[in-house]
Amino acid sequence: MDATAINGAGPARSAASITLEDIGKTYPDGTVAVGDFSLEVRAGELTVLIGPSGCGKSTILRMINRLIEPTHGRILIDGEDILQRNPVELRRHIGYVIQNVGLFPHQNIRTNIGTVPRLLGWPKAKINSRADELLELVGLDPARYAKRYPHELSGGQRQRVGVARALAADPLVLLMDEPFSAVDPIARGRLQEEFLRLQAAVRKTIVLVTHDIDEAVRLGDRIAVLAEGGRLLQYAPPAELLSRPDSTAVSDFVGSDRGIRRLAVTPLKPAMTPAGAGTTTGDRPTVGAGGTLYDALAAMLAVDAAEVVVVDGEQAVGVITRTSIFEVPEAEAKV
Known part of the structure; x- marks a missing residue:
């Protein structure tokens, strides 16, 4: 423009x-x-x-x-x-x-x-x-x-x-x-x-x-x-x-x-474990790679799951657990 x-x-x-x-x-x-x-x-x-x-x-x-x-x-x-x-x-x-x-x-x-x-x-x-x-x-x-x-x-x-x-x-x-x-x-x-x-x-x-x-x-x-x-x-x-x-x-x-x-302004990466070769979503909930920890937690709670798979398009790129979400320090939030 x-x-x-x-x-x-x-x-x-x-x-x-x-x-x-x-x-x-x-x-x-x-x-x-x-x-x-x-x-x-x-x-x-x-x-x-x-x-x-x-x-x-x-x-x-x-x-x-x-x-x-x-x-x-x-x-x-x-x-x-x-x-x-x-x-x-x-x-x-x-x-x-x-x-x-x-x-x-x-x-x-x-x-x-x-x-x-x-x-x-x-x-x-x-x-x-x-x-x-x-x-x-x-x-x-x-x-x-x-x-x-x-x-x-x-x-x-x-x-x-x-x-x-x-x-x-x-x-x-x-x-x-x-x-x-x-x-x-x-x-x-x-x-x-x-x-x-x-x-x-x-x-x-x-x-x-x-x-x-x-x-x-x-x-x-x-x-x-x-x-x-x-x-x-x-x-x-x-x-x-x-x-x-x-x-x-x-x-x-x-x-x-x-x-x-604060979870809503914290990216997924600090809590994410990279996906191994051949990782699939299975019946686990998913969250887009551009989401936040709030999105990940919401996806887990919706189906009472213990973890969520992070996807980029159709590819699984990582896994986040409930425990890992709450272990992320405040310094990792977007500031």
Whole structure:
């Protein structure tokens, strides 16, 4: 993709760093939504903001695209102070995905996706081509879905279209406010899988707000845990957060079952014994080589098995036992 700089010029690239320097928001009645908040989001990474209701995570997100103006502080995208930019022009170069999608009901899907490119003056043929490219990228056949209207799609499909629309002008930054919370658990899991695949392909800088620690652990490269007033309690990769919480408050928030959650970010290799020549799955459960120790344990528990065979395609490449899963040290988790 031909990425566009935040100011519409400059060399092509796919992502930009975000720097929040002591930003805060105090409302006229004296309510402090966010105190002094600082964070560095690396280019191409997905950072999750998580915390209890009222901790300011959505306010922080909206300050990044200036839907809410900060009371003080600086916000830099790719080193540029966005508070010096025209906010409307700025938002056209930042993707934004919200919980209820917000598609225009009177426009078909292709037209919905092309909203920002039209505002930027792209030619019609380029807009349509880009919309079809993105439909394919999010797993929707353009021939089948491009001319449909939002009410003809499921909630999960509408959410995919929302992501495609946010990516239409190839922004360097993508902001997501609880994007998957309005769909049922099964659809949410599938959307998360699709989104991980999508992010692996496009490598945008993403800031995602969620209240779901499992979603944060599954999606995030780094997780920022917030307390009331936008106070930052800890900012770390998922495995580090789960294995070494900085405080009792963080430990309580991530839950007493954080050891199980850590399995979800730990690869299979540390617990795997290589398969010998001629090893077959037999009647034993299997798990794909790209899975995690959580996947392996779930496969065993589903049929009350003592071990699982790791497969790459149709070939058995290793065996994992229940005992070996719990012998893996914390240092082997993805950090």
